[in-house]
Amino acid sequence: MSTMRGSSLAYLIRRLAMFALTIWLGLTLMFLIPRMAPGDPIAAMVARISSQAGRVENSEQMIQAWRTRFGLDAPLYQQYGRYLWNSLHFDLGYSMAYFPMKVEDLVRAGMPWTLALLSIATVLSFLVGSTLGALMGWPASPRALRLVLPAALCFTSIPPFMLGILLIYVFAFGLRWFPFAGAYAHEFPPGRNLDFVFSAVHHGILPATAIVVTTMGFWALGMRAMMVTTSGEDYMILAQAKGLRPRRLFWMYGVRNAILPQVTSLALSIGGIAGGSVLVEYIFTYPGMGYLLYQGIVNNDYALIQGMTSILIIGVATAVLIVDLAYPLLDPRIRRGDL
């Protein structure tokens, strides 16, 4: 019992260290791998941009900005240091395709859409999926329910963006219930009015559905397994003997324990979900970070690509950190003990 305070401090330190490490690793991989590839990709890239320069007015200025940003003449370790420093300060430079806009401004425009879509879809999928899984793994669930539910999981093996294409075809192209693309109708520009909100929700339903439906099954499966394990535990048998109401048994003894590994699992899969949503945004032309990233790729806008991905890596690491720090609130063994 004397180890309590020590252990939660150690937990905090561990999580913060992981947070820093994740960001550093992600940024470093992005820096190193293109440079390790055969040939000189940066030089090739600059040449490619130069050849297209005729179209752009301030091409010289832009290439120069690009060169300065990466300090291509400097030794590698200096380039690396500057790159890390700039990324961590959100000093992302100018976009080449949207010059003279700063990458920072583009991020600011795309971020809210991605944040909203992703967080709502992830939370929804986690909650709905876990509840379904809990019901599937609960011995006292009606038999019919346990047979019907797996049918809801048949979308699990489909990637979100492929379901997105399907949804567009059926609900936007075929039935015309929802719009094809975008995040809101142009006649209702962003503002504090109901028209805009309705329009945004109307546009968001299909992309969100694509993410929720395809990831839900993962949570359901994990939860089902944990619930089966939990329902065989001794404390569950004792709780049954105590004559608790089934609802209390299910939530406070079953779900409350089974959800713990799910939260760990959530922290681990945020990165994957974020990656998948990039493709969903691309399919739906949804003006978030993912779509901007795609724009960067199409336009050879390397500043934009670098900036977007740095922000995405830091953002995902932050989300993971938040989930990790919330975990001790659910598990007293971490909060107060020495697990």
Next chain:
Amino acid sequence: MSVPSWINAKLVAGSTVILFVVMLGLLGPWIWDTTQARVASCPLNLPPYGFSPPNLTFQPAQLAHPLGTESSGRDMLAVLITGTPNSLLVGTIAAGIGIVIGTLLGLTAGFMGGWVGTLIRVMSDAIITIPSLVVLIVISSYVREISLTSMGLLLALFAWPGTTRTVYAQTLSLRERGYVQMARLSGASTLSIMVFELLPNLMPYLAACFTASVSGNILAATGLEALGLGPSRIPTLGMAISNAVRGAAILRGMWWWWGLPIAMLILIFSGLFLITIGLDEVANPRLRRSEGNAR
């Protein structure tokens, strides 16, 4: 009790599906002219045989192209036959490398412990949370021309930590088992304990990791290809989808253009998914509800 306990309906169904897909890739070129997967080898925009064209700008279906053709004049059946094995191959390469590296690191971390173990564990935990697809997008946007193999290698970069985690956790729990101590008392070396005592018991977990990883890597590869970042000269299912999206196939009602590659991928994913959960049930007998526990 005549059926071995590891035989499982999901496992059988999944394996059948995957076997079918592999056979299609292997035998397809013998029964169908795969040169039709090249641009401009066929009439444009034909719907699959037996379906009427979505509108008047389309030609009627032809028996010569039973699954239709797309806007660049590729035969869809030929595209599927040539693309499917390529997509499977990328996934398998990445998963194979990932599983080998992951198992080695996981076993080492779990069995050796110490600072090496901690390093391996921390690194794999960190890499797992990095949005790998995003990093891969950046990398492949720098490295424009890429072969199937290098794509597999690139994906393998992020394919090992999951396995490492699983193997590490399992090794930790197995390491304390009596039989590991017994093997040590019988004079077995650490290496031989890892290979002959631990590895056989990890097989179901590794198999589940492998199939899940093949699936995940095909998804990642397809995602990159859909963004136009894959190998541009080799036909893959992801490239077909990418062409379809860019060719506005959805708005033109050409469902076969994107639908067939997606259907094929879903078939592969479903097969692998069934195998994975089947193997999971083999590895965790507790999921096999019916056996119950006699008190």
Next chain:
Amino acid sequence: MSYPLLEIKDAVKHYGGSLWSGQRPVAALQGCSLSVHGTPASITAIAGESGSGKSTLASAVLGFVTLDSGQVRFMGQDLATMDRHLRFNYRRQVQAVFQDPYAAFNPFYRAGHLFDLALRHFKLAASHQEAKDRIADALHRVGLSTADLKKHPHQLSGGQRQRMMVARACLIEPKLIVADEPVSMVDASLRSMILDIMLRLRDESAISFLYITHDLSTAYQIADDIHILFRGTVVESGPTAEVLGQPRHPYTRTLIESIPAPDPARRWNAPLTTDWENEHTEPSTDCCFRSRCPEAAEGCPHGIPGLSPISEGSSHQVACWRANTQR
């Protein structure tokens, strides 16, 4: 000069304790010393409650954990300084039987795998036939047949599994077997059988045992010597009959009094008054038993009492300030 078969000197072992894990170090062994005699073969019991360090001691002897300080000496040779060859030889001489006979079998293999492993690594047999004969002989000694080797571990009963473990140890013909709670997971009728096999091996095959147990009554039945362990130190030791017959340490007495006697006429009388479950993990400079001692008197001096003979030349030793003043 002749050495005891096994000698443990001032063994100290702590677990855990790093900022990364956030745990304080836990002391498992705090200067524990004892020896096991090999001529003639003997059964030496180490008894104590969970957390007393007895399992750590077993692991240290088997080379599974390294001590922070102190020595494990086998026939005078320090385990820590053994080279590869000596260590391999040590493995042959010191075998083990564990508490959970089921876990000792790799579920992937048939029961015979354990025997094959030992034969292969220790090169115990020159020919296939010799190997077969030796295994059959070892199994015969514990009342099993070679047909059982072909079975999977889960097809054997708990008693069969544990006997097979004993047979495996016999096959290697060691000088010492570390028996870590070998009967705590088997039923009463099988318990007797396994203890009986241990006695026979001592007498007929000159194999000594380090019998680790929490159960004083089985120790009383078979052990020649006993060491009572409390929080990583030996508090009382000597010939079993003497230590358990006339216990000098209050802890030993409490242990004995807590054994439920199978006799309704001799029921427990007064309940224990001391709080047995207050956890003290901080190292103390006092007698480790002080906080629980029902007899701790004002008169007890501070400091840690050393293990000393109860009378001149006696092999019965006790670590208690009051041992000489009472009775």
Next chain:
Amino acid sequence: MNTPLDNPVLRVEDLEVRYGNLAVPAVNRVNFEVRRGEILGLVGESGCGKSTAAMSILRLLHPPGRVTHGRVLLDGIDLLAMGTREHRALCWKTISLVPQGAMNALNPVLRVENQIADAIAAHEDTRSKGPLTPRINELLALVGLPSRVRRLYPHELSGGMRQRVCIAMAVALRPPLVIADEPTSALDVVVQRVVAQSLLDIKNRLGNSMLLIGHDMGLMAQLADRVAIMYAGRLVEIAPVADVFRAPRHPYTRQLIESTPTIGQRRPLAVNEGGPPGLGTRTAGCPFAPRCPHAMPRCANEPPAMAQCGEDWQAACHWSAQP
């Protein structure tokens, strides 16, 4: 007038439990009663059906286990015939359970007070949480735990403390019968004594009856008033504890007593080849016959029935029934 003898708390009649479709029942037509204020020990080796019987009484048997015959009468009411809802309302108030001294008998994410309060709240209308606290303190004090334990989580307690929390929880509603299923099996010997005495103390103070499941004859001698011995799913002997230890009628009982080692005199250990027949092995006669030193030809063919062999003493053995 009701004497304790003719008005037992619990009467188990012809209880039969099977697992799946195994030919031999795990519990085979067992009859016994628990009298008011007594501790009945139910003893046997692992797998003899004692825990299965206890779980059947509590209606906690999990599939594929199921009760195939018999009645469990609590104050004359058949518990097995009740509806689920009805039984749930009744259960902890009439029969409670002290589980095996395993690590995880308590919910790891709930404080001790909440787990005790759960038991109370499920059966009493307790809208406000206030008045429960003194009651929980009182229950903890009953098992010798300080009131600060109330606010702790299970992982912060030692094994013995956890087990005493379980005892406090078991008597929260003052049930007439407490079933203790190997309550001390995972504990150290000194802590075992503390917990065992706490059980005895509670029983003496509250006057409840207890069904004590165990395998340790020593513990039975210390705690039980009467013992019932089970072997391979059958009851083989039931009698007051003093009688059984003085002159056991069934050879198996004798063997159980003799194989319990003691300090005091070294005696040759009772060695017996082989174990009990496995679940599903059908035996025509007495299941103990293969291990029995007194087995007669008759024993192999004809299963002995429980028969009166003294005042308040029954045994199922052909050999001891001989004149």
